[in-house]
Amino acid sequence: xxxxxxxxxxxxxxxxxxxxxxxxxxxxxxxxxxxxxxxxxxxxxxxxxxxxxxxxxxxxxxxxxxxxxxxxxxxxxxxxxxxxxxxxxxxxxxxxxxxxxxxxxxxxxxxxx
Amino acid sequence: xxxxxxxxxxxxxxxxxxxxxxxxxxxxxxxxxxxxxxxxxxxxxxxxxxxxxxxxxxxxxxxxxxxxxxxxxxxxxxxxxxxxxxxxxxxxxxxxxxxxxxxxxxxxxxxxx
Numbered sequence: 001x002x003x004x005x006x007x008x009x010x011x012x013x014x015x016x017x018x019x020x021x022x023x024x025x026x027x028x029x030x031x032x033x034x035x036x037x038x039x040x041x042x043x044x045x046x047x048x049x050x051x052x053x054x055x056x057x058x059x060x061x062x063x064x065x066x067x068x069x070x071x072x073x074x075x076x077x078x079x080x081x082x083x084x085x086x087x088x089x090x091x092x093x094x095x096x097x098x099x100x101x102x103x104x105x106x107x108x109x110x111x112x113x
Numbered sequence: 114x115x116x117x118x119x120x121x122x123x124x125x126x127x128x129x130x131x132x133x134x135x136x137x138x139x140x141x142x143x144x145x146x147x148x149x150x151x152x153x154x155x156x157x158x159x160x161x162x163x164x165x166x167x168x169x170x171x172x173x174x175x176x177x178x179x180x181x182x183x184x185x186x187x188x189x190x191x192x193x194x195x196x197x198x199x200x201x202x203x204x205x206x207x208x209x210x211x212x213x214x215x216x217x218x219x220x221x222x223x224x225x226x
Contacts, residue, residue, distance in 0.1 A: 031212050032212060034214065034215065036217070041222075042219060042220070043204060043217045043218055043219040043220045044156070044204065044206075044217040045217075046214050046215070046216060046217070049213075049214045089156065091156070093212060098169060099144060099146070099161040099163075099168060099169055099211060099212075100146070100158035100161060100169055100171070101146075101148075101156075101158060101215060102158070103155045103156040103157070104155070105155050106155075
């Protein structure tokens with residue numbers, strides 16, 4: 001059974017700092033991995049999807065990397081802003097015909113002024 | 114930008130009552146999903162739906178749950194006889210491709226009293 005873990009559970013950084021969020025998964029037979037942000041009481045906003053054949057995916061100040069063999073992904077946020085404050089979730093989809101995403105518990109990020 | 118919409122945003126019901134949660138997926142998407150998030154817990158997969166049938170379901174999705182695409186735009190989740198433990202945020206998602214990015218709606222908060 002796939003288990004997805006995110007460390008740290010919470011993180012507070014001053015504005016402007018670069019930061020890295022970590023995601024690890026126990027079963028490396030994944031099809032892709034998706035990063036989301038969730039604002040309090042709100043839905044999930046997709047940030048990046050990285051295919052199992054890819055090593056990196058970039059969108060603006062965000063960069064996601066994937067090391068499938070070691071079961072790890074990182075989300076790098078450059079030049080953090082207070083508007084980046086949210087919970088960040090990673091989710092993996094396994095291979096084959098499966099379609100479900102298995103989510104981690106998230107990292108709650110606070111960017112302070 | 115197209116988005117997934119869900120109604121109602123909040124539903125309160127008595128234990129044992131039936132509820133129907135409604136979703137309008139992104140219009141050209143073919144794959145549809147329901148997830149739920151109990152307060153303070155991980156987002157959990159319930160069911161995926163394609164070509165008018167369930168393609169995958171979790172152990173949570175028992176006989177009390179059903180899904181339907183009654184017309185060309187709506188996708189519904191029905192809970193026949195709600196229990197206290199069904200209280201959660203329910204998210205609908207859709208994707209254009211089987212392994213593609215899943216886009217989530219804002220959620221319906223279900224409270225069972």
